[in-house]
Amino acid sequence: LQDCVDIHLSASVIHLGAPISASCTINTNCSSLTAIATKIVWKLDWEKLPEHWQHQREDGTLGSNITLPHLNHTHAMLSCCLLLAGTPQIIGQAELQAGYPPQSPSNFSCIMNLTAQELTCQWKPGRSTYLPTKFILKSYNSTSKDNCQSRKKPIQHCVSEDGKNQCSIPRSQLPLYQKIDIWVKAENMLGEAESPHLCIYPMDVVKLEPPILQAAEARLGPDSSFPQPGCLKLKWEKAKSSKHVEQMCELQYQHPGELSWVLVPFLNSGPQHAGEYDLCGLLFATRYVLQMRCVRSSLGGQLGGHWSDWSSSLELTTRE
Amino acid sequence: LQDCVDIHLSASVIHLGAPISASCTINTNCSSLTAIATKIVWKLDWEKLPEHWQHQREDGTLGSNITLPHLNHTHAMLSCCLLLAGTPQIIGQAELQAGYPPQSPSNFSCIMNLTAQELTCQWKPGRSTYLPTKFILKSYNSTSKDNCQSRKKPIQHCVSEDGKNQCSIPRSQLPLYQKIDIWVKAENMLGEAESPHLCIYPMDVVKLEPPILQAAEARLGPDSSFPQPGCLKLKWEKAKSSKHVEQMCELQYQHPGELSWVLVPFLNSGPQHAGEYDLCGLLFATRYVLQMRCVRSSLGGQLGGHWSDWSSSLELTTRE
Amino acid sequence: IPLSSSNYLPQSFLPQIQEQVRKIQNDIEELQQRLCADYSLCHPEELILVGQYLGIPKPLLKNCYSQDLSLVACLNQLHYGLQFYQGLVKALEGISPELAPTLNILQLDVGDFAANIWQQMEDLQVAPEIMPTQGTLPTFSSSFQRRAGAVLIFDYMQGFLDMAYRDLRHLSQS
Amino acid sequence: IPLSSSNYLPQSFLPQIQEQVRKIQNDIEELQQRLCADYSLCHPEELILVGQYLGIPKPLLKNCYSQDLSLVACLNQLHYGLQFYQGLVKALEGISPELAPTLNILQLDVGDFAANIWQQMEDLQVAPEIMPTQGTLPTFSSSFQRRAGAVLIFDYMQGFLDMAYRDLRHLSQS
Numbered sequence: 001l002q003d004c005v006d007i008h009l010s011a012s013v014i015h016l017g018a019p020i021s022a023s024c025t026i027n028t029n030c031s032s033l034t035a036i037a038t039k040i041v042w043k044l045d046w047e048k049l050p051e052h053w054q055h056q057r058e059d060g061t062l063g064s065n066i067t068l069p070h071l072n073h074t075h076a077m078l079s080c081c082l083l084l085a086g087t088p089q090i091i092g093q094a095e096l097q098a099g100y101p102p103q104s105p106s107n108f109s110c111i112m113n114l115t116a117q118e119l120t121c122q123w124k125p126g127r128s129t130y131l132p133t134k135f136i137l138k139s140y141n142s143t144s145k146d147n148c149q150s151r152k153k154p155i156q157h158c159v160s161e162d163g164k165n166q167c168s169i170p171r172s173q174l175p176l177y178q179k180i181d182i183w184v185k186a187e188n189m190l191g192e193a194e195s196p197h198l199c200i201y202p203m204d205v206v207k208l209e210p211p212i213l214q215a216a217e218a219r220l221g222p223d224s225s226f227p228q229p230g231c232l233k234l235k236w237e238k239a240k241s242s243k244h245v246e247q248m249c250e251l252q253y254q255h256p257g258e259l260s261w262v263l264v265p266f267l268n269s270g271p272q273h274a275g276e277y278d279l280c281g282l283l284f285a286t287r288y289v290l291q292m293r294c295v296r297s298s299l300g301g302q303l304g305g306h307w308s309d310w311s312s313s314l315e316l317t318t319r320e
Numbered sequence: 321l322q323d324c325v326d327i328h329l330s331a332s333v334i335h336l337g338a339p340i341s342a343s344c345t346i347n348t349n350c351s352s353l354t355a356i357a358t359k360i361v362w363k364l365d366w367e368k369l370p371e372h373w374q375h376q377r378e379d380g381t382l383g384s385n386i387t388l389p390h391l392n393h394t395h396a397m398l399s400c401c402l403l404l405a406g407t408p409q410i411i412g413q414a415e416l417q418a419g420y421p422p423q424s425p426s427n428f429s430c431i432m433n434l435t436a437q438e439l440t441c442q443w444k445p446g447r448s449t450y451l452p453t454k455f456i457l458k459s460y461n462s463t464s465k466d467n468c469q470s471r472k473k474p475i476q477h478c479v480s481e482d483g484k485n486q487c488s489i490p491r492s493q494l495p496l497y498q499k500i501d502i503w504v505k506a507e508n509m510l511g512e513a514e515s516p517h518l519c520i521y522p523m524d525v526v527k528l529e530p531p532i533l534q535a536a537e538a539r540l541g542p543d544s545s546f547p548q549p550g551c552l553k554l555k556w557e558k559a560k561s562s563k564h565v566e567q568m569c570e571l572q573y574q575h576p577g578e579l580s581w582v583l584v585p586f587l588n589s590g591p592q593h594a595g596e597y598d599l600c601g602l603l604f605a606t607r608y609v610l611q612m613r614c615v616r617s618s619l620g621g622q623l624g625g626h627w628s629d630w631s632s633s634l635e636l637t638t639r640e
Numbered sequence: 641i642p643l644s645s646s647n648y649l650p651q652s653f654l655p656q657i658q659e660q661v662r663k664i665q666n667d668i669e670e671l672q673q674r675l676c677a678d679y680s681l682c683h684p685e686e687l688i689l690v691g692q693y694l695g696i697p698k699p700l701l702k703n704c705y706s707q708d709l710s711l712v713a714c715l716n717q718l719h720y721g722l723q724f725y726q727g728l729v730k731a732l733e734g735i736s737p738e739l740a741p742t743l744n745i746l747q748l749d750v751g752d753f754a755a756n757i758w759q760q761m762e763d764l765q766v767a768p769e770i771m772p773t774q775g776t777l778p779t780f781s782s783s784f785q786r787r788a789g790a791v792l793i794f795d796y797m798q799g800f801l802d803m804a805y806r807d808l809r810h811l812s813q814s
Numbered sequence: 815i816p817l818s819s820s821n822y823l824p825q826s827f828l829p830q831i832q833e834q835v836r837k838i839q840n841d842i843e844e845l846q847q848r849l850c851a852d853y854s855l856c857h858p859e860e861l862i863l864v865g866q867y868l869g870i871p872k873p874l875l876k877n878c879y880s881q882d883l884s885l886v887a888c889l890n891q892l893h894y895g896l897q898f899y900q901g902l903v904k905a906l907e908g909i910s911p912e913l914a915p916t917l918n919i920l921q922l923d924v925g926d927f928a929a930n931i932w933q934q935m936e937d938l939q940v941a942p943e944i945m946p947t948q949g950t951l952p953t954f955s956s957s958f959q960r961r962a963g964a965v966l967i968f969d970y971m972q973g974f975l976d977m978a979y980r981d982l983r984h985l986s987q988s
Contacts, residue, residue, distance in 0.1 A: 032689070087685060090681070090788065203830075396854075400862060412956075591662065
């Protein structure tokens with residue numbers, strides 16, 4: 001069955017507020033319609049459009065052209081109708097979409113998650129486009145010498161279409177200890193835009209899992225070390241996913257229910273993955289809440305990383 | 321490279337406590353082993369097994385047969401070793417598994433979930449088999465006349481292997497208003513067992529989503545109905561997934577913090593999917609917590625179903 | 641297969657029927673609301689011309705009892721009508737990603753209803769007549785045609801279901 | 815490509831190397847513990863005969879500096895050794911569903927380490943020699959052979975990594 005009605009748009013997706021033109025043509029072979037062909041009336045959603053926006057063609061074909069000076073709807077149905085006994089009969093429709101091209105994404109940052117084994121990047125998308133917009137996380141292997149100016153192999157792209165404004169690249173596709181050139185590109189039917197580039201070693205943006213903090217067991221015997229009065233003895237252990245990372249940790253403590261914490265900058269934990277610590281200078285017979293967090297570090301300070309979250313709280317009470 | 325060592329088991333999976341036999345044969349073409357072939361020693365995990373359980377073959381082939389009178393491990397590695405300079409050299413291994421055949425699953429029941437559009441059945445599995453055991457939910461279309469004695473089409477099976485003891489059949493594979501014959505079969509390497517059968521209409525085991533309970537808006541005007549003193553006016557609405565189901569509902573209320581509830585058996589809500597209700601006989605200027613639940617029902621009582629959970633609580637206060 | 645001597649359906653049949661018909665009508669209402677809200681296709685009376693050139697037949701909405709049909713003949717007529725609408729609904733597949741889930745549920749609900757009528761005829765030990773499906777189904781060559789066809793088909797189905805329910809209630813009175 | 819005039823690796827290289835070697839050794843330790851706990855394969859000295867007929871070569875564990883090699887030659891030797899072990903680890907694929915995830919991570923970690931050594935040679939503007947891989951890799955015709963091979967390969971790798979780390983530390987002192 002050949003189509004009776006042809007509707008064409010000057011563009012299916014336009015800039016919000018821009019003009020748009022359409023044409024509706026009734027095929028002369030289509031007897032069911034040409035027999036009763038009267039006036040063509042246009043509707044935008046449920047509203048009839050002003051007559052002076054359209055003109056019926058005089059060239060022998062049955063049809064009408066219409067121009068909407070400003071399309072202010074982000075989504076609307078444009079209907080081509082034939083008046084029949086006073087009721088507009090819809091004989092064809094076209095879907096109109098309007099919006100904006102994407103702005104450059106901003107606040108672009110990445111975090112390497114060792115537990116999930118993936119590099120997750122986030123960004124702020126800019127003003128709403130009102131159109132389906134894709135965000136593509138693009139990256140390349142690079143060399144460390146020239147700040148990522150020379151690119152080597154491309155890394156598999158990661159696409160975010162669901163409005164989540166983040167995307168993750170699995171570790172298996174990344175070099176952990178070599179520089180990558182990485183950025184996010186936004187694109188839709190009206191245009192595209194890129195965020196600023198980052199030139200990073202994925203391991204330098206690692207965010208460690210928090211350490212595990214526990215009470216140290218009291219050891220009895222000749223070299224027993226009962227906790228001193230005013231001291232608490234704790235036992236810490238690096239998270240399993242980062243046992244191999246040399247870390248620097250810090251401790252914070254407070255009385256339960258207080259607002260402020262006392263910060264204790266800690267030893268460089270070095271390559272050991274567990275140890276004990278004596279926290280002293282505390283009140284006697286008092287309850288304390290303690291937390292610990294760590295960051296990737298090395299003696300020369302060449303290794304980068306983000307502080308882990310604070311560990312789960314440990315509640316301990318000092319001796320009488 | 322042809323295999324040098326052949327290990328055979330009388331069975332790879334046996335009943336816990338049963339005997340098991342194994343043989344270890346060194347291929348005569350295998351020069352690297354035949355040259356130094358000394359005594360064959362057997363180990364179960366790390367323990368050397370008693371010499372009198374095995375005997376080396378005298379028929380010209382290099383090998384040993386062993387019989388373990390009772391295998392009391394659910395999982396163990398049986399190693400065939402050659403003594404070399406006092407150290408047993410492992411030259412082959414076989415994996416042993418022991419357990420029990422499954423018992424008949426019990427407490428078999430099914431619930432039809434209209435929101436998730438699936439029939440979910442649960443069961444209790446019986447004692448631990450210590451072996452990978454599959455549970456298969458099997459069902460057939462049936463006729464209502466003869467209590468599922470005659471089967472028609474089989475319905476797609478549903479398999480549960482992960483220890484969850486439940487399985488769900490999507491609605492698209494079930495007749496909602498015709499009887500089905502349904503049961504669960506447990507099977508593993510040592511045997512199989514079935515639960516008792518159920519002969520049900522899937523809609524007769526429907527569990528409705530709770531209704532939505534809200535305060536009624538006070539209407540002003542000639543026929544305005546300000547809530548009477550000692551009365552509370554509420555507005556209820558059936559859950560979207562069960563708007564088409566005729567329901568009977570009941571209300572319960574209490575003072576906040578009390579333990580006991582007062583139950584108000586309700587009207588047959590009938591086919592309406594929303595309505596209002598005046599709850600009276602209450603104290604003045606008092607706070608009450610209310611909840612509502614519903615069950616599928618019809619005037620003749622022919623339709624079955626499970627009570628929904630109680631709705632979210634509604635807190636209202638009566639007038640002064 | 642002997643004809644049953646009863647002239648009425650069992651009392652237990654009607655509550656199920658009511659529930660099924662309400663469900664199908666709720667499904668259709670939801671689709672009608674979406675077609676209006678998302679595509680501005682709200683009034684079947686605006687789609688008369690489209691309906692004519694798509695060849696979507698209007699239903700005959702004459703109750704069984706006004707035609708003085710027997711129980712068996714009435715059930716056959718209802719089952720035939722349901723199958724006809726099942727075919728029309730199937731022709732609407734591909735309508736749009738947003739409407740597809742509800743359309744799928746409508747197909748299942750109509751299928752369940754038709755199967756239930758068939759089963760009832762078997763239970764009464766009457767031979768359901770397998771009648772050839774009427775003519776050709778409409779074909780849609782654009783998204784607009786499919787959506788407009790849907791508005792008309794759903795409008796006709798609501799009328800058919802109202803009539804089917806009145807017939808079945810009439811056949812259940814003892 | 816001109817030879818670099820430096821005889822030492824940049825200071826910034828060593829902390830990364832330490833971290834990578836520790837990671838690989840942790841991966842291997844975890845696999846060794848699982849092979850012992852799940853399969854009672856705990857002692858490489860019980861698998862000498864198996865190793866011989868599988869043809870798994872023992873590593874040569876002579877430090878660079880005791881062989882008096884230049885920076886370039888030492889890095890080449892290390893890279894070659896890593897590639898060799900990469901091949902052996904790849905031959906262990908299919909070892910068991912429980913060990914497969916950790917084996918996969920080990921492969922990635924060894925690959926990253928080899929790539930880092932290669933990159934370092936490029937940064938020093940020396941030509942890495944692409945040497946043909948040694949002989950044939952062992953083939954395993956049973957699960958037992960693959961697991962036994964794994965115990966030996968992991969034991970040898972630990973020794974190789976200890977030696978590699980000492981060499982790289984030696985090459986980083988300015």
